[in-house]
Amino acid sequence: MTDITNSGIDVCDAQSFSAAFRKSITTFDDAPAPQGMSPFVSGTETRRDIAVVPYDPSWPERFDRLRATIVEALGFRVLSIEHIGSTSVSGLAAKPVIDIDLTVADSDKEGSYVPALERSGFRLVIREPWWYGHRMFRGDNPACNLHVWSLGSPEAIRHLLFRNWLRMNEADRDWYGETKCKAAEYTAKTGELPSDYNRRKQETIRKIYKRVFEAAGLVDTSNNRSDGSDVAEG
Secondary structure, three states, X not given: OOOXXXXXXXXXXXXXXXXXXXXXXXXXXXXXXXXXXXXXXXXXXXXXXXXXXXXXXXXXXXXXXXXXXXXXXXXXXXXXXXXXXXXXOOOOOEOOOEEEEEEEOOOOXXXXXHHHHHHOOOEEEEEEOOOOOEEEEEEEOOEEEEEEEEOOOHHHHHHHHHHHHHHHXXXXXXXXXXHHHHHHHHHHHHOOOHHHXXXXXXXXXXXXXXXXXXXXXXXXXXXXXXXXXXXXXX
Protein backbone atom coordinates (compact mmCIF):
# COMPACT_ATOMS: atom_id res chain seq x y z
CA MET A 1 0.00 0.00 0.00
CA THR A 2 1.34 3.45 -0.94
CA ASP A 3 2.29 5.72 1.95
CA ILE A 4 0.19 8.83 1.38
CA THR A 5 2.61 10.95 3.43
CA ASN A 6 5.60 10.15 1.24
CA SER A 7 4.85 9.60 -2.42
CA GLY A 8 8.36 8.50 -3.31
CA ILE A 9 8.00 10.16 -6.72
CA ASP A 10 11.35 10.66 -8.40
CA VAL A 11 11.04 14.37 -9.12
CA CYS A 12 14.38 14.30 -10.93
CA ASP A 13 13.02 11.96 -13.62
CA ALA A 14 12.45 14.73 -16.15
CA GLN A 15 11.55 12.23 -18.87
CA SER A 16 8.24 11.58 -17.09
CA PHE A 17 7.20 15.23 -17.59
CA SER A 18 5.71 16.70 -20.75
CA ALA A 19 7.54 19.60 -22.39
CA ALA A 20 4.85 22.03 -21.23
CA PHE A 21 5.04 20.78 -17.66
CA ARG A 22 8.83 20.98 -17.63
CA LYS A 23 8.48 24.58 -18.80
CA SER A 24 6.08 25.34 -15.95
CA ILE A 25 8.63 24.03 -13.44
CA THR A 26 11.50 26.14 -14.81
CA THR A 27 9.37 29.30 -15.14
CA PHE A 28 9.00 31.49 -12.06
CA ASP A 29 5.82 33.51 -11.60
CA ASP A 30 6.94 36.78 -9.99
CA ALA A 31 3.82 38.76 -10.85
CA PRO A 32 2.40 40.85 -8.00
CA ALA A 33 -1.00 40.17 -6.48
CA PRO A 34 -3.95 41.34 -8.60
CA GLN A 35 -4.88 44.95 -8.02
CA GLY A 36 -6.86 45.45 -4.84
CA MET A 37 -6.04 41.99 -3.47
CA SER A 38 -3.73 40.97 -0.64
CA PRO A 39 -2.26 37.52 -0.06
CA PHE A 40 -2.50 38.09 3.69
CA VAL A 41 -5.73 36.92 5.29
CA SER A 42 -5.44 39.76 7.81
CA GLY A 43 -5.03 42.25 4.96
CA THR A 44 -1.44 43.29 5.75
CA GLU A 45 1.94 41.66 6.28
CA THR A 46 3.15 41.71 9.88
CA ARG A 47 6.73 41.94 11.11
CA ARG A 48 8.15 38.76 12.59
CA ASP A 49 11.51 38.04 14.16
CA ILE A 50 13.91 36.53 11.61
CA ALA A 51 16.57 34.49 13.40
CA VAL A 52 18.68 31.94 11.52
CA VAL A 53 20.20 29.35 13.86
CA PRO A 54 22.51 26.35 13.38
CA TYR A 55 20.93 23.11 12.22
CA ASP A 56 19.02 21.28 14.97
CA PRO A 57 18.90 17.44 14.71
CA SER A 58 15.43 17.52 16.34
CA TRP A 59 13.84 19.18 13.31
CA PRO A 60 12.99 15.93 11.46
CA GLU A 61 11.24 14.63 14.59
CA ARG A 62 9.24 17.86 14.83
CA PHE A 63 8.16 17.35 11.22
CA ASP A 64 7.08 13.78 12.00
CA ARG A 65 4.85 15.06 14.81
CA LEU A 66 3.27 17.66 12.55
CA ARG A 67 2.78 15.15 9.76
CA ALA A 68 0.91 12.85 12.12
CA THR A 69 -1.37 15.70 13.18
CA ILE A 70 -2.12 16.64 9.55
CA VAL A 71 -2.85 13.05 8.53
CA GLU A 72 -5.14 12.60 11.51
CA ALA A 73 -7.00 15.78 10.55
CA LEU A 74 -7.37 15.14 6.82
CA GLY A 75 -7.05 11.38 6.31
CA PHE A 76 -7.46 10.28 2.68
CA ARG A 77 -7.52 13.90 1.48
CA VAL A 78 -3.74 14.04 1.99
CA LEU A 79 -2.06 13.23 -1.32
CA SER A 80 1.45 13.95 -0.08
CA ILE A 81 3.23 15.65 2.79
CA GLU A 82 6.86 16.71 2.44
CA HIS A 83 9.35 18.29 4.83
CA ILE A 84 10.80 21.12 2.75
CA GLY A 85 12.79 24.27 3.35
CA SER A 86 16.04 24.64 5.23
CA THR A 87 15.02 22.62 8.29
CA SER A 88 14.76 19.58 5.98
CA VAL A 89 18.45 19.76 4.99
CA SER A 90 20.91 18.32 7.47
CA GLY A 91 23.68 20.77 8.34
CA LEU A 92 21.92 23.85 6.95
CA ALA A 93 21.30 26.85 9.19
CA ALA A 94 17.64 27.85 9.28
CA LYS A 95 14.89 29.69 11.04
CA PRO A 96 13.58 27.23 13.69
CA VAL A 97 10.26 26.90 11.87
CA ILE A 98 9.35 23.66 10.08
CA ASP A 99 8.24 24.20 6.48
CA ILE A 100 5.81 21.62 5.12
CA ASP A 101 4.27 21.12 1.68
CA LEU A 102 0.83 19.51 1.75
CA THR A 103 -0.71 18.44 -1.55
CA VAL A 104 -4.48 18.05 -1.83
CA ALA A 105 -6.69 17.43 -4.84
CA ASP A 106 -7.73 21.08 -5.23
CA SER A 107 -6.41 23.78 -2.91
CA ASP A 108 -9.13 26.19 -4.08
CA LYS A 109 -11.77 23.98 -2.43
CA GLU A 110 -10.96 25.25 1.05
CA GLY A 111 -13.95 23.55 2.64
CA SER A 112 -12.29 20.19 2.12
CA TYR A 113 -9.31 20.96 4.35
CA VAL A 114 -9.34 24.40 6.03
CA PRO A 115 -11.89 23.67 8.80
CA ALA A 116 -10.20 20.38 9.70
CA LEU A 117 -6.76 21.97 9.88
CA GLU A 118 -8.05 24.88 11.93
CA ARG A 119 -9.62 22.45 14.40
CA SER A 120 -6.16 20.90 14.74
CA GLY A 121 -4.59 24.22 15.69
CA PHE A 122 -3.37 25.58 12.36
CA ARG A 123 -4.21 29.18 11.36
CA LEU A 124 -4.77 30.22 7.73
CA VAL A 125 -2.61 33.31 7.19
CA ILE A 126 -1.97 33.47 3.42
CA ARG A 127 -4.38 32.90 0.53
CA GLU A 128 -3.02 33.23 -3.04
CA PRO A 129 -5.40 31.56 -5.51
CA TRP A 130 -3.68 33.46 -8.35
CA TRP A 131 -0.24 31.99 -7.48
CA TYR A 132 -0.36 28.21 -7.96
CA GLY A 133 -3.42 28.08 -5.68
CA HIS A 134 -1.17 28.60 -2.65
CA ARG A 135 -2.45 28.70 0.91
CA MET A 136 -0.31 28.87 4.03
CA PHE A 137 -1.12 28.03 7.63
CA ARG A 138 0.94 28.66 10.74
CA GLY A 139 1.21 26.35 13.70
CA ASP A 140 2.83 26.82 17.09
CA ASN A 141 3.45 23.40 18.61
CA PRO A 142 5.98 23.02 17.12
CA ALA A 143 6.36 26.21 15.07
CA CYS A 144 5.63 25.57 11.40
CA ASN A 145 4.59 27.02 8.06
CA LEU A 146 2.20 24.64 6.32
CA HIS A 147 1.93 25.31 2.58
CA VAL A 148 -0.99 23.81 0.66
CA TRP A 149 -0.91 23.08 -3.08
CA SER A 150 -3.07 21.35 -5.66
CA LEU A 151 -1.91 18.11 -7.24
CA GLY A 152 0.82 18.76 -9.82
CA SER A 153 1.84 22.19 -8.56
CA PRO A 154 5.09 23.31 -10.22
CA GLU A 155 6.08 25.21 -7.07
CA ALA A 156 5.82 22.10 -4.89
CA ILE A 157 8.01 20.19 -7.36
CA ARG A 158 10.58 22.99 -7.32
CA HIS A 159 10.70 22.74 -3.52
CA LEU A 160 11.53 19.04 -3.70
CA LEU A 161 14.20 19.56 -6.34
CA PHE A 162 15.81 22.34 -4.30
CA ARG A 163 15.72 20.31 -1.07
CA ASN A 164 17.15 17.21 -2.69
CA TRP A 165 19.91 19.19 -4.41
CA LEU A 166 21.03 20.89 -1.19
CA ARG A 167 21.09 17.53 0.61
CA MET A 168 23.61 16.31 -1.98
CA ASN A 169 25.64 19.45 -2.73
CA GLU A 170 27.67 20.78 0.18
CA ALA A 171 29.05 23.83 -1.64
CA ASP A 172 25.61 25.16 -2.58
CA ARG A 173 24.27 24.27 0.86
CA ASP A 174 27.00 26.33 2.51
CA TRP A 175 26.55 29.21 0.05
CA TYR A 176 22.81 29.29 0.67
CA GLY A 177 23.37 29.14 4.43
CA GLU A 178 25.71 32.14 4.28
CA THR A 179 23.20 34.06 2.17
CA LYS A 180 20.43 33.34 4.68
CA CYS A 181 22.52 34.45 7.66
CA LYS A 182 23.46 37.73 5.99
CA ALA A 183 19.87 38.40 4.93
CA ALA A 184 18.56 37.66 8.42
CA GLU A 185 21.17 39.91 10.02
CA TYR A 186 20.26 42.81 7.75
CA THR A 187 16.51 42.26 8.24
CA ALA A 188 16.90 42.25 12.03
CA LYS A 189 19.05 45.39 11.93
CA THR A 190 16.68 47.39 9.73
CA GLY A 191 13.33 46.03 10.89
CA GLU A 192 12.37 44.80 7.43
CA LEU A 193 9.42 42.51 6.75
CA PRO A 194 9.72 38.75 6.14
CA SER A 195 9.06 39.35 2.44
CA ASP A 196 12.13 41.61 2.32
CA TYR A 197 14.21 38.83 3.87
CA ASN A 198 12.95 36.45 1.19
CA ARG A 199 13.81 38.90 -1.59
CA ARG A 200 17.36 39.21 -0.29
CA LYS A 201 17.82 35.46 -0.77
CA GLN A 202 16.28 35.30 -4.21
CA GLU A 203 19.35 35.89 -6.38
CA THR A 204 21.23 33.03 -4.73
CA ILE A 205 18.18 30.76 -4.89
CA ARG A 206 17.67 31.39 -8.60
CA LYS A 207 21.32 30.68 -9.39
CA ILE A 208 21.11 27.38 -7.52
CA TYR A 209 17.85 26.53 -9.28
CA LYS A 210 19.57 27.02 -12.65
CA ARG A 211 22.05 24.28 -11.76
CA VAL A 212 19.28 22.09 -10.39
CA PHE A 213 17.20 22.38 -13.57
CA GLU A 214 20.18 21.59 -15.76
CA ALA A 215 21.22 18.58 -13.69
CA ALA A 216 17.65 17.26 -13.65
CA GLY A 217 17.35 17.51 -17.44
CA LEU A 218 14.58 20.09 -17.26
CA VAL A 219 16.31 22.63 -19.52
CA ASP A 220 18.15 22.31 -22.81
CA THR A 221 21.91 22.56 -22.27
CA SER A 222 22.86 21.47 -25.80
CA ASN A 223 24.02 24.99 -26.65
CA ASN A 224 26.10 25.17 -23.46
CA ARG A 225 24.52 28.46 -22.51
CA SER A 226 25.59 29.75 -19.11
CA ASP A 227 23.68 33.05 -18.94
CA GLY A 228 20.60 31.61 -17.29
CA SER A 229 18.39 32.23 -20.33
CA ASP A 230 17.09 28.66 -20.29
CA VAL A 231 15.43 29.39 -16.96
CA ALA A 232 12.45 31.55 -17.81
CA GLU A 233 10.99 33.98 -15.33
CA GLY A 234 7.37 35.03 -15.56
